[in-house]
Amino acid sequence: MDSKKVSISKKEYDFFINEARPTPTEFFKKFNCTSKKTAVSIWYSALREVLKIRDDLKLVNIEQNYKDGKYKQAIDDYFKTSVLEKEKTYVDKTLTKKTSKAIRSRIDDLLPEETGSKKPRLMESQQNDDSSILMSADPKIKQEFPGSCSSTSGPSSKPHLEEDIESKYYDAGKRHKILYSWKDAIGNIDIRDASKKDWIFENHNLSNDFRNFQQKTIKQVKENSYLCFKKDFHKILCLSNIMLVEQKKPSYLTCDQAIWSTICRRQTSPVLSLVITTVISEYSSLLNCFASLDEIEDRWCANFAKVTELNNEDRANFCKCQIILRNFFLLDSINKNNEDTFVHSTLHDLINEMFRDPLLELVWANSESTASKRQRSNDKENTVKGNKPDFKILNNDRDEILFGEVKPKDSSSILVKKDFIKLGDFQVATLNEIIKKHGNKNGLISFGIWVTGARIRFYEMDLSYDGIYRMVLVSNVVIPTERAQFLNLMTVLEAFFNIKRRISEVITVIASNTPPNSPSRSTYGRVPTSSPKPVKVTISGLQPN
Template identity: 25%
Template sequence: MILKSTVISSLQKKRKNQSKKNKKSAGSVPKKAKTTARNEENIDDNDPDDPSISNNRAEGSTSSRSTPPSSSSQSSEIAGSSRQTQIKTSAPASSNSESQCLDKSPIEEADEQISSANETIEIKCDDLEELEQQITFSSLNEWEVGTVNVSRKFKEYQRQLIVSVRQKKTKLTWNNTFELLALSSIIVMCWPCPYSTFTSSEWRQVLNSNPYKITQPILTDSLLSAFYKASNDFSLGLNCSFTLDDNSELSDKARRIFDYIKDELPLRSKQKETETKHSIYNLDPFIKIIFGGEYTPYTLEFNKSVNGKQRPDFSCVIDDIAILNSEIKPLGYTQYRKDQDFLKVHLKGKKSINQLLEKGGPNKSIAFLNMGDTIESYVIDLAYDGVYRSWLCFKNKLATDKGSFPLIVLTFSHFVMIEQHVSEIINDYENRPPPGSYTPPEQIENVKFIRKMPTTPQLKLLLKL
């Protein structure tokens, strides 16, 4: 009898404890894991789709690309700089974070893209016929470098490519970026030469004529020296301080970026990362501080919303025309995405030039690409009939951990340079006569150089993504 009472009492106590436990778990909210760069080492093995990480991403996307979380006052300083700038951000369609972000791990993206990477790009016959007619007639003006007639050689390449596509000898996929761009009248000035109609020596001669190559230092000697010394000392674990005698605006921006990034970079970079986190920790401090400011003549746009989902890219816009277009992919990106983004940012650059010329503006735009730990910028122009030239003007590695910290000097120089190009284009645009007034003859001629955007459905869809 005593044994039976004891058993009953034990069971009742167990049920009571279980009931309390259930009530407690039902009424509590799981704590969100902190995902700052300082403790990223602790979440390397976390699932990218973990709700706590997704929620943090969504909260960051509702502002002008939120500054990385930090306990230092520098975080609020960076966030404050964006409030002084004309900044547009696309808010998520709802509070359901993960469904509103394009953040997928590189592994997930790779699984989805295996079939897409080999997708055949069916160029519309109308596009081929129109291009064929354009390259048949003599140009209004031709691009010549020494003894090399670049316009004619590029036209010959386009002509051969059209024949090959029509005869099904060439199957165009997303990997054929240079061929697809050539069919859109865009020639990319890079090495090695991607065009069979040029010899190596001819192409080298053309590349050496780059009007946008860097001919003088971007930073002053004193700023460059202090920046390098402070970043190297920090990388070696020495006591470091970034002090300068001058109080120039550029020096102040360099100091703010240095003080922020040295506290936020992880000890080691991750093999894979989401687009949003990659942008917040590795790019935003540069973008917000260098492109920010109370008197910038352009609108800095972040977190473009596409079909209710957000992209962590940025652009500099005036009169609804993007002077700078960008595409960003984190560490662990796939070749398929790299090819698509390279193609997309160049087609957008062409579109921007067409819009500028139609409004009486200049014939240039800027393209910025970040693929993992590499950043590169191009100046795209339309100086000759039907030839959109893309010139690589800066390429360097991005600091992604404390070991690569000294790279922030090159990254800072890179962003300063492209901001200068953007400002020059916009100043040129604003100082031109308003539409309907006097139009210079050269402006009328430049408008005739314009070539239409492609009508191939896959390329039109790419520009909407």
């Protein structure tokens, strides 16, 4: 190892202090290293610098493993992967969509696996058709396998697996897809014929429609265990006893659209004071007439004098809004190529400010959900850890009450849908835990925030009816990414203040000594459904339709 002095940044230093697995490959990924020699030198120098200050056994072991050569293969594999990723980008830019997809799949087959990685271990099983099915021993699939979508048909359904590949590439060798099988989970799904309380609206039994849909889905999965996160979205949700309530009526409901629209309509009251709406309009006018940033900031500073007109609650809300609004004054200078970075940074600050409250604790990524861990303990394959949300909010009793999932706007639709289903499972798990701890009182709900690009959706989930976790869309807003959209901040702030008000109401219900109005409400919950298992389908010599 080159002993030449290398400058170490604070971020590189903090990596070894805070990261759970400060291995070379994790370091390279975090700092987007492209030069092997330089990257290894910086990693080793940073580690040596940390070890001088902090005699951490974990770091000492990493240093010793490196000296013993145990990381050499992982480092080589990482930089081989980086080269192939560059080749993928070149293919995407120069070839047609269909041709590039075929070649990308060949590149994926060539990617080396990291030594000692925790990828699902795959074992080949024999099938009657030309495909070989590789069954994972680990129910949790990593994102190393992109494009993991199938239809409800099995792996031999050729059109759904290779529909975009041109004929001359069908014999180019083996390719694979990742499907998801509910075969092992289907026998443990907690669905009951009897119900203590159905959801009936205007003489229409929505609970009955939902149960019929569950039974049809179970029958389908018994015949063919594969479901696609994109195409079979509602089927996967129903297997977890979740009914999605948003503007688009699920096809399995037999009520008409007018009834469904009435159900979905939300009653909200304005929560922003006149002073807040006035300053938002003022800033919007300044931005749209191309006032200088100095002029806008002078106006922003002067507006703080308005707090003297407000009561304590409105004063606190006004100050929150002022801090949030200032982050959007630079809308004219956003590079559209970095729009996701802008959205995530402003979203991070917005959420931090909105939930800055002595009664709440905001926890960002890398913290597993306690409720998810307890729920997954029922699954023999998932007894170690719970899933990790992108962020969560806890009350003073350490009850997890809100979860958030965030995806960039360019994420594949499959990953977006998987994240949404993950969010629903978080809400089910924590609602079960709250009910178990406090009883199924009227007004108990869990919350979810789903971010895709600049769009933010807010969900509430209740268990008011037997066996149905209703996941209700309560707000759908867009963060502004240009000057003309600045007034969008009114609806964004209203949505956040409304969800915070609802959280306060739930905390009040939890703290009350009022028992559930019906003892049977405590039996409305259902045992969580086991996770699907990833299945690797190898495709060889297929012909297009």
